[in-house]
Amino acid sequence: MENxxxxxxxxxISNLISTAVGTVLAxxxxxxxxxxxxxYLQGISQVLLAVxxxxxxxxxQSSDTSSLASDIAMLKEKIDRLEKIIEGQIK
Structure with missing residues (x-):
């Protein structure tokens, strides 16, 4: 709450200072x-927003990548199990 x-x-305070500086510059x-x-100031703002x-x-994307890596590992395990099941049925 205090935050x-x-x-x-x-x-x-920032808005008041911006308004005062803008008025003085005008x-x-x-x-x-x-x-x-x-x-000039808009250009700086656009760069900051883009960055x-x-x-x-x-x-x-990095959090998606780690999630994808765990999904891929799980799928590989399932494929291995299925291959073992299929091999057991063929033999």
């Missing part, structure tokens, strides 16, 4: 400069 309160406060910069800074998405995908 939620702390995270909410940090988020609120007053100091021309429209072209504002556009440049906005596009985060890639890491999440790699993590999910």
């Amino acid at each position: 939620k309160i702390i995270i909410n406060r940090i988020t609120t 007053d100091l910069l021309t429209l072209e400069q504002q556009n440049f800074v906005g596009n 985060n998405a890639q890491e999440a995908l790699l993590e999910s």
